[in-house]
Amino acid sequence: MTRQPLHIALRAALLSRNVHQVRILLATYGLPAFSGAVAACSPRIAADALSLLSSDDRNAVLRHLPRPMCDSLRPLGIALRPSPPVRHLNWGLLAWRDTGPHARS
Numbered sequence: 001m002t003r004q005p006l007h008i009a010l011r012a013a014l015l016s017r018n019v020h021q022v023r024i025l026l027a028t029y030g031l032p033a034f035s036g037a038v039a040a041c042s043p044r045i046a047a048d049a050l051s052l053l054s055s056d057d058r059n060a061v062l063r064h065l066p067r068p069m070c071d072s073l074r075p076l077g078i079a080l081r082p083s084p085p086v087r088h089l090n091w092g093l094l095a096w097r098d099t100g101p102h103a104r105s
Contacts, residue, residue, distance in 0.1 A: 006037045014048055022052045026061070035064035043072040050078050 006029050013021035026034045038046045038061060046069065050058045062070060062080050073079065 006033055007040050010034075010037050010041070010049060011045070014045060014052075019052045022049060023054075023057070026053065026057060031060055031064055035061050039065050039069050043069070043076060047073055047076040047078045055081065 006025065010022065010025055013025060025037075029037075038049055041049065046065075050061060050073070053061065058078070059081050062073075062078070065073075070080070
């Protein structure tokens with residue numbers, strides 16, 4: 001199925017505020033096709049579609065959208081959730097220093 005029927009189905013689901021149908025469209029057509037259909041919408045309609053998804057699905061779709069579309073969604077309150085910080089191993093904590101009676105000098 002081409003992107004045009006998916007785009008029409010997405011607009012119809014948004015018009016009826018059918019959350020279940022929007023989630024079914026994502027599950028049925030997959031992330032790349034759904035993201036393409038969202039990217040073809042105006043920023044307000046795209047924000048409406050993304051607001052009906054779970055936060056994990058929303059972030060997955062946002063990662064597939066073009067940068068200009070993501071930038072236009074930011075003022076509408078839709079943005080990628082910041083990724084968790086990467087924990088680096090602090091080697092200073094691993095240095096073993098024996099201060100007991102048998103310690104070497």
